[in-house]
Amino acid sequence: ALELSPFQMVKRDFAFVVEKAIEAGAIIKAATSADRKLISGVNVFDIFEGASVGEGKKSVAIEVLIQPADKTLTDEDFDALTKKIVGNVEKSTGGTLRA
Secondary structure, eight states: OOOOOSSOOOOEEEEEEETTOHHHHHHHHHHHHTTTEEEEOOOOOEOOOOOOTTTTTEEEEEEEEEOOOSSSOOHHHHHHHHHHHHHHHHHHHEEEOOO
């Protein structure tokens, strides 16, 4: 049976600009691999193509579900996890975090 954590689940949203050929699944995989113990899910909630993101590119917005199992996360924990998520996605897809 799945154990429920006594700690609050947190959602964080990110939007990455990637080449149109990059599949959303690659972004999900890269984000999830940042910390498989803390990240309980990653969902795509928006894909946008238009002049504002550049020719041949698209913006893919994801929601990352963070579920601590053994402690309440500090701001420093979240900052470190955020950097790792962004770094993993940038490294594996060539994308950049959308400002």
